[in-house]
Amino acid sequence: MDTHTTDTDRTGTAGAHLPQLHEPRNEGMPLDLDWVASVQANTSAIERRAATLPGRRSVKKEWQAAWLARAVSLIDLTTLAGDDTDGRVRRLCAKARQPVSPRILDAIGLPDLTVGAVCVYHDMVATAVDALDGSGIPVAAVSTGFPAGLSPFRLRIAEIGESVAAGAKEIDIVISRRHVLTGNWQALYDEMAEMRAACGEAHVKAILATGELGTLRNVARASLVCMMAGADFIKTSTGKESVNATLPVSLTMIRAIRDYEARTGVKVGYKPAGGISKAKDALTYLTLIKDELGDRWLRPDLFRFGASSLLGDIERQLEHHVTGAYSAGWRHALA
């Protein structure tokens, strides 16, 4: 359905070639327990709205290639597998440098395009930093005992320090779910604040593991507490929970981001992650962000997809846009 065309669609600002913007970091604020307690989430209303999103609003066909290219520029291209090797990470980094073939980029009028970041386990950070040297693409490390976050706290903090020392510019931490499930907001705040401090200049994404938080109200409150404690981004999932990024969770988290900005003036980034593997779903997320937060969030400093297999489908759709035919999936096997 090509229903709602917007000014942004028409002016072509969906293209990936935009000047880099950098918001001031979120310095956080003291924990405000009254604010946290006042946060509610109307689950049925959120679910109803989320259910209408995929069909209600879509990107006009002539702008789809530009939006898909934008989606590529927002991917944290990820490999988080027990059998990761230096070779796999180097191939992924080569893909990050050139995520779409030059032939397709020429045809859609974009001379170059890279992903937002490469995301790996700590042990692979040095390899990724070396493989991306000179590209300007940051390396993100998942730290703090990813994915469960249940290793001793001092080791989780030390892991952050080691990833930063190895060259990671972004750290994806996992929160202690039990602090949320027991309503111990002070403990969550303190943990988050200490992890942020350990990151130094590296930006910190707080993974909430929303599939393990029980309710959308918990998701909303945990989002707020992590932002109060200085998270630069809030991220849905590790990709390892049984339920990862969903539209209801996304609506809940981006509304928390909106409320935080309204109250503090500070923009916090959003990263849905886990199970996002189709170009169509990526476009739904982009229209959701555009609707709820506005165009400013559609930039790599405020939005990322955490995804290990989304790029392959976007490439296929871009190829179809250019040639009118779909290529075989195996041609885009890496991403």
Ligand SMILES: O=C[C@H](O)COP(=O)(O)O
């Ligand atoms: O942070 C990123 C996620 O682990 C990626 O999950 P995925 O493999 O389902 O795309």
